[in-house]
Amino acid sequence: MKLVKYIFFDLVRSRFVFFYFLLLLLFTGTFILLQDDVSKVQLSLLNIIILVVPLVSVIFATIHWYNSAEFIEVLLAQPVSRKRIFISEFVALSLAVGGAFILATGIPLLIFYPDAVSLLLMVGGFFLTIIFIALAFWSAVFTRDKAKGIGLSLVLWLYFSLIYDGLVLMLMFNFSDYPIDKIVVVLLSLNPVDVSRVMVLMKMEMSAMLGYSGAVFTDFLGSSVGLIYSIVLLIIWSIVPFFWALRKFSKKDL
């Protein structure tokens, strides 16, 4: 716990988290002040949440890991287990970056528009922060080379926010003669960005616009079971890369 506290305050004092906080606050503030309509504000913020939040989280976490390599090595010389160091780093980083997001975006949004969509946006954004920090740790542990590590995390970000959706769209097109709805649900579950996007949009216009041909999606993802499903998926998505990275880190020859 002491370790978490120490890393956390170190992070909060660093300029980066502060700038990130300001940037998000600026976005949220402009959206709320300049747009007159709730759903427009929420949609603009959704774009920020599925693009900017993962990008910043993944890059910052990777850089942070490499920058604290020496600090970690010093710590390892002390009687502290690797697991504990790793968990502390992760928790502190999640608290700092995720906290910045919640303070700058989540809270103002909930104050101005207290509804289910705002809450889901906040939950989705926070989970995406954690997930992409975990992915960043995974790629940072994967290679010792800083440039390679950052490259790898960038590729991961690009994959989850762009390439993956392109592939799903292509698949839907090529197999549009077949009933692939259920497969698409599974595929969407395999991408945390899609999970949070669909989770939010199902509470907005998507469920009506899917119509009857998209009934599989609406019935499953649009229901309260779907909501629980999405959140469970997001939790799994935060845990799995984290433990994978932790296992790697524990065995790694530093």
Add this chain to the structure above:
Amino acid sequence: MVKIRKTVLAVAFLLTLFSFHIEAKQILVSKNGNGISSLKTALTKVSAGDTIIISEGIYPEHGILIHIPVTIIGKNFPVIDGEAKGQIFYIDTSLVTITGLIIQNTGFSSMDDVAGIRTQHVSHITISGNKFLNCCYAIFLAASNHCIIQNNFIKGNPANQQLAGNGIHCWQSINCDINHNEITGQRDGIYFEFVQGSTISDNHSYENMRYGLHFMFNDNNRFVKNYFENNGSGVAVMFSKNITMLNNTYRDNWGASAYGLLLKEINDSYVLYNHFEKNTAAVYMEGCNRIVFSRNDFIQNGWAIRVQASCMNNTIAFNNFSGNTFDIATNGSLSLNIYSGNYWEQYEGYDLNKNGIGDIPFRPVSVFSMFSENMPESMVMMRSFCVTLLDKIEKVIPGVIPEDLIDNSPMMKKINNAYPGSGT
């Protein structure tokens, strides 16, 4: 000369005699003793042109047949209660007026269309200022011409979804005027079939199970300044020509198969000064030709206009499109409709010569709306970064979207589409 004078005198004398004879009488129907206590009995004592005044109270009657032209006036809303036993009024003769009644509980039947007031093969019926509560059909006009239905309040019973009928049902009639009615909780708020030359105006039709207005095979009609809100499937206008839709509001018709205005096989019609807000699809067009859409506002709809490829020679000009997920969607690669001078909120062009018209054309169809039109399930990918990127690329280099679907003179500023003379 004298002869003529005599004839005139004789005729005048006869006329005075006659007029004495037909002087309309008033008959009072009342529950407290000073009159006849039953409407049915009163109707047996009337002659043409008489007035029946019903005073306050509950009259449990049904199957009231009116076959003499009379005026029925309710004082302080007397209640004619059908007690779920069947039809309440059946009007079998022209020139009948019914006003100021509460007509309730017709009962529901899957065999007959039971109505609060039914008219058949008559003309010049006026039904005004009544309240219809829990009726299967409230007003059922069959082959009834020159009827005026106004200021009625109609509230159905949404619990009875299977057997519910329509609020104002108008079949094979000419020159009817339906205005200032409030209709809710029925199957269709207003139902028109084979009706000609009629006007539907200033009605408020909301929260009906199916359509706010259901309109089939009616030529030469107008609907003006109606308010259609939150109906199961919005408004459907089908198989008609020469329809004018003016200054109506369609809003909150939201759901998997809800449309603000569904147009199917409509020709030579006008859709002007309407306001479409928060509908899944504000306008859905199929097989429509030569319709002019002008000065309409499309605000925050899922789709503003879904034009199927079977539509041609329609003009969409001087409308405002703002906050819609998709402005225009179509399912074909050929566009035979004209889009010009609209304000598109999604337009990102510039106006160097400051004439209020954007210098670069606008393509209102996004590639993703094309995808989803052909494959509705792909809607699940909406607003993903990949889709946004695809749309941007396609706007610059069109490949999938119809090349001709283009607004060459998009407006830079929102057009003021307030109806002339409406003040706002």
